[in-house]
Amino acid sequence: MIDTHAHLFWKDFEADLDQVIERAKENGINYIIVPSTDLKTAEKVIELANKYDIIYGAVGVHPHDTKEWNKNLLPEFRKLTEHNKIIAIGEIGLDYYYDFSPREIQIEAFRSQLELAIELDLPVIVHNRESDKDIMEIISSYCGSGLKAQFHCYNGNINDAIELIKMNHFISFTGNITFKKFDSLREVVSKIPLENILLETDSPFMTPVPFRGKRNEPANVKIVAEQIAAIHKISLEELIRITDFNAFKLFGLGKNEAKTFTYRLGNSLYINVTNRCNANCTFCDRKGVATINHHNLKLKKSEEPSAEVYIKEINDPKKYDEIVFCGYGEPTLRWNVVKEIAKYVKDNGGVTRINTNGHGNLINKKNITEEMNGLIDTVSISLNSTTPKQYSELMQLDESFFYEMIDFTKKAKANVKNVVMSVVSIKDVDIESARNFAEKEVGVNFRIRNYF
Ligand code: SF4
Known part of the structure; x- marks a missing residue:
């Protein structure tokens, strides 16, 4: 106090x-x-x-x-x-x-x-x-x-x-x-x-x-x-x-004392893997206060904990609906840590989900979706927009990252049971064309995620 x-x-x-x-x-x-x-x-x-x-x-x-x-x-x-x-x-x-x-x-x-x-x-x-x-x-x-x-x-x-x-x-x-x-x-x-x-x-x-x-x-x-x-x-x-x-x-x-490594939303436990990201989305508070439900998700690189710290906080993964890799950062930047935690969760009867921007193959210079097989139950990829131009403006990245994200999603389909594309509910994003794009063109599930 x-x-x-x-x-x-x-x-x-x-x-x-x-x-x-x-x-x-x-x-x-x-x-x-x-x-x-x-x-x-x-x-x-x-x-x-x-x-x-x-x-x-x-x-x-x-x-x-x-x-x-x-x-x-x-x-x-x-x-x-x-x-x-x-x-x-x-x-x-x-x-x-x-x-x-x-x-x-x-x-x-x-x-x-x-x-x-x-x-x-x-x-x-x-x-x-x-x-x-x-x-x-x-x-x-x-x-x-x-x-x-x-x-x-x-x-x-x-x-x-x-x-x-x-x-x-x-x-x-x-x-x-x-x-x-x-x-x-x-x-x-x-x-x-x-x-x-x-x-x-x-x-x-x-x-x-x-x-x-x-x-x-x-x-x-x-x-x-x-x-x-x-x-x-x-x-x-x-x-x-x-x-x-x-x-x-x-x-x-x-x-x-205020650092949060894992946090609960509903009956799921969220894993705050990193505060780093290769993108800089205009709607993201990653560089701001970075809080969710009073949890401080700000982490410097030097403060990012090892897999053991997260595993200790998870304890029994069966207590939760899902263990979700998600914070104000891109979790595939620490893919080895995510894999280690996911293995613990699956070995102990839990369910896993990763929320990602879909640039993990490029970040890790290999097809990490193959390694998701058996470790990740759901991969949720930020579609953000169906047009490369708007995608690039929202994420403040080159348009080529749009095509990288699509390629990642297609590869994930071959390795992960449930693949979802998501958009944030902000004005200017055409939700219906995003839904069509995900479900009809790419053939995956679709979700609207909250803007925080
Ligand atoms: S990709 Fe995700 S974590 Fe990275 S800046 Fe965008 S919203 Fe934030």
Whole structure:
């Protein structure tokens, strides 16, 4: 788990921070983000990040402290972000409940720090108390600028939350979602998509039930996680996996833990063989976020696991309808690994399918469809288009690859029980002529696949 918001420089932690960190680790917390409130606490954040491996930091001026704001602070914060464990600008925002600083200065500081974050391509951690209208106006004015934000300790309304989510921002909740009288906030939590939720404690504040009234600390993020999992009716493990990945997407923390080698869709198990491909399809998110159902399918070549890793995760292939070689990449680029896994699956009573672009013979410089005999039950080939020109435009490859794909399909027919040609359901692709082409001209099955 990641506690994305804990002010561990607060005097409440002076006496026992070592024990607080130990308790956090014992409770499954891998990272803690400590946001500053001004320049002095930003320096403390860096001291903590240097001392504790699990602490990362954010630097910025909290709205309460903007009464001392001046533009000369910006270069100082820019310099602090050069530290390799400073991963965000925060805590920044507006607070019209306490109004400790004049509102116009709060706004000026907020905007200046948002612009610094955009310039540095860092996410921001936003505080908002009773300033919804101005916060929404300001954040909306940066839509399309690349701004990425966490709205911490969210207690606004669902309509604003939905607007923020549409702008790809994240929402986090603290121990207040466990308070007895906060049914309306729990209602908001239930309507926020899981892929936009982060965990936090806001330590030393916002202590959850049953410790309310005592100092809060990062170990209690587990209580917040349990509450959100219960509201969304999913297991704690699933909630942790999703929120960890969300923290990775926003802050870049924990990417190694977030890697997915196998993932389940329906009752099939999918094998994420590689993120590499010889094509660059215009509709494919291979080079983007590359996620399916919150699973991070991004893999560098050096991170591609051996066949043993996949086999261990498959365990008993009979538990699944199919074992499918498919991710955001071309699986025949690792044909030897695919063969080894497929052999294990077939030897243990499972069913196999490979989803491919049909360039595997060219990639491997041999007819690999002959080697599919007895190992692969279904081969699904991306037809994409019936015209070489459109095929070439969609895949950003030479037109000759269209003919290579057709030749691969014909060879596969001789060696594999079930051969399918597929197209993605995007506008401009003529589905009916693709169906005709596959079924009548090539003589194989046809499938429309979802565009993700
Ligand atoms: S062939 Fe498949 S993996 Fe490769 S770029 Fe196209 S859609 Fe993505």
